Amino acid sequence: MGTELVVVAGDRTFAVDGEVVEGREFHGFVTVTGRGVTFRKCRFLGGKADRVRPLLDTEHARDTVIEDSEFRAAHPSPSVDGIWAAHTSILRSEFTGTVDGIKAHTGTLVRDSYIHDLSWFPEDPDQGGGPTHNDGVQAFADQTGVTLEHNTIDLSTTRDPNAAVQSSADDLRVEDNYLDGGACVVNIDHTPLGRPLRGQHVTGNRFGRASAYDCPILLSTKSELADGGGNVWHDTGGPIPEPERHD
Numbered sequence: 001m002g003t004e005l006v007v008v009a010g011d012r013t014f015a016v017d018g019e020v021v022e023g024r025e026f027h028g029f030v031t032v033t034g035r036g037v038t039f040r041k042c043r044f045l046g047g048k049a050d051r052v053r054p055l056l057d058t059e060h061a062r063d064t065v066i067e068d069s070e071f072r073a074a075h076p077s078p079s080v081d082g083i084w085a086a087h088t089s090i091l092r093s094e095f096t097g098t099v100d101g102i103k104a105h106t107g108t109l110v111r112d113s114y115i116h117d118l119s120w121f122p123e124d125p126d127q128g129g130g131p132t133h134n135d136g137v138q139a140f141a142d143q144t145g146v147t148l149e150h151n152t153i154d155l156s157t158t159r160d161p162n163a164a165v166q167s168s169a170d171d172l173r174v175e176d177n178y179l180d181g182g183a184c185v186v187n188i189d190h191t192p193l194g195r196p197l198r199g200q201h202v203t204g205n206r207f208g209r210a211s212a213y214d215c216p217i218l219l220s221t222k223s224e225l226a227d228g229g230g231n232v233w234h235d236t237g238g239p240i241p242e243p244e245r246h247d
Contacts (some may be wrong), residue, residue: 155181180208
């Protein structure tokens with residue numbers, strides 16, 4: 001990171017609108033409730049989780065910005081994710097060592113970031129005792145406006161990951177990324193909503209070949225791509241196959 005960080009011990013909540021937080025290393029879980037809070041050159045390590053939670057939670061804030069920061073679980077467990085985000089811009093940041101990198105809600109932008117080497121566990125209470133369900137980015141049903149641009153989301157070395165991108169959100173944009181790993185690399189699934197998804201754009205991405213089913217894109221039966229052009233294999237530059245279709 002190139003910056004000497006000031007250690008902040010214990011859990012913290014940032015509730016002051018417009019606060020700028022720079023050069024901190026958080027040894028605890030961080031929550032944002034204020035509007036327009038910015039984190040620059042910070043490291044989020046978390047603590048020992050007593051419940052399912054992220055290193056940073058911005059779900060109940062507005063206009064949060066994260067720049068040039070690192071998310072890495074100091075105490076990896078089935079209960080620790082990187083960030084739960086809404087109305088948040090994540091720029092030039094790195095995520096590793098958590099179960100999910102980013103759980104993305106409405107208005108999440110991830111740009112020029114690196115998600116890799118997530119932590120797999122054989123038993124996860126949140127999955128009914130089964131193994132962890134690792135996703136680089138998971139975008140949820142009843143959410144809208146999740147954008148992933150110019151990122152590297154590489155789960156090729158994560159054990160048995162679910163997907164680099166798993167989404168049931170409307171108005172999804174996955175553009176100009178490098179993506180790899182998972183059963184299928186990108187999984188777009190309408191079934192949590194029970195209706196067709198709107199505004200699905202997966203364009204200009206480069207795909208690795210580490211998916212378990214040789215499947216770059218999976219679309220459930222009521223999911224359609226509004227735009228799916230320009231997606232290629234990273235190693236050859238040739239076009240990827242048409243999306244697989246099943247629920």
